[in-house]
Amino acid sequence: MLRIALVIVAVLVVAVAGWLSTRDIPAPTHPVEKVIPDDRLPR
Secondary structure, three states: OHHHHHHHHHHHHHHHHHHHHHOOOOOOOOOOOOOOOHHHOOO
8 A cells, every 4th residue: 555655656746846947936026025124035
């Protein structure tokens, strides 16, 4: 049973990796600006 589950997980990982590598993900259409307060930056 464990062997079947590992095979299914491996197939899913390969399938998702293939899908992500072939999918045309569009770039952001507007610039992202975020203000980070000075107290959150290391000195």
